[in-house]
Amino acid sequence: MTTSRPAGAQARGAQLKSVSLRQQAREALRTRIVLGQIEPGQVESVINVASELGVSVTPVREAVMDLANLGMVEVIRNRGFRVPVLTDHDLEEIFRVRTMLEVPAMVELAELADRAPVARFRQLAEQITDAAREGGLVSFLDLDRQFHLGLLELLGNRRLVAMVGQLRDQARMEGLQKLADQGELTQSGEEHLAIVDAITAGDGELTAALMRKHLTHSRGIWAGRAEDGA
Template structure:
């Protein structure tokens, strides 16, 4: 999915507070959603103009993303998003499965069946965003949901690793899946996972996460893929 450089919504223009962080999050969203074409060289100046800010916060944001492996800095030219192969995506989701499946069981044991209304709200909001085809909100709520659950374990390194793995993947053709209703199923899987967490079912929560990641592997590649 490619979006013209000039087609920038007014909401994408940044406020005057924490410009570096805002620029980083805007670029992160564009990259993960495939709105910056992999392999395309973008200049810092052009991105700064699109966002309505000076060059400095954008340059700093690009360096942050480069340190996370999301972009490659091209000296005197700008930056580009690396092209991901199917093998790259397989590696990313294999590692995510190794980390997040047992972690989800640990989350359930830590909570001991306690209600998690904030995560149910996030699950419902991202499901509604999927239903409406609001990809930016879907991505934001999905990120909050997954990383927020991992944060409950108090393991900062785990959260950082999963966050970086998520960012290194890209959602190709996500709009098409949203239009076909395939993305709504992914949202509903989050609600089912919350049900298992609140029921104190550690093994079931782990298997639901495994199935969800298998489904997400297809979504990230732009195709419907069975979670079973």
């Protein structure tokens, strides 16, 4: 007897492997939320999500609790969970705090005497650009996260990394699909290469300008909003 999968499960991705199910469920939900694939304000059933992912309810319920602790979802007792509605004001707050944290951090990285560890991030930046060119949004998001948090980790400040990671998770990138469909995501991907080159060259002023422009997308085209001068 063949068990049919729920509608939409195929479109949202393959079933999960039987390894670290809680973590896999958390990452799958994180990606859906950030890409806007889960309608904000709509109550989602843990049972339905578990069925879509091909796992039991327990790892999904645990993943939802993890995401609730990060402020990404709200748990609705005996019903499931929902993704909070994100306003333009919310996006502006996230953008401003990220700018306050990440721009000075990247300038500090550019001004360090030993910038050798930064060089290995060029390959990661190239992979981001490749993912953007191919329209691989899941890969793009994963590599982008590795890139930015990885650079911050070089400064040895765990709290900084955790704070920026949480801010990234609370944002939305609903505009990525449109950019990918129009072939315009590659330009965003290439910005990572310029940032690496500026840091490696020790140019703090250029690094700050590039990073600030890059972060502007988080409240603009990546979020499906217009940007100043667009």
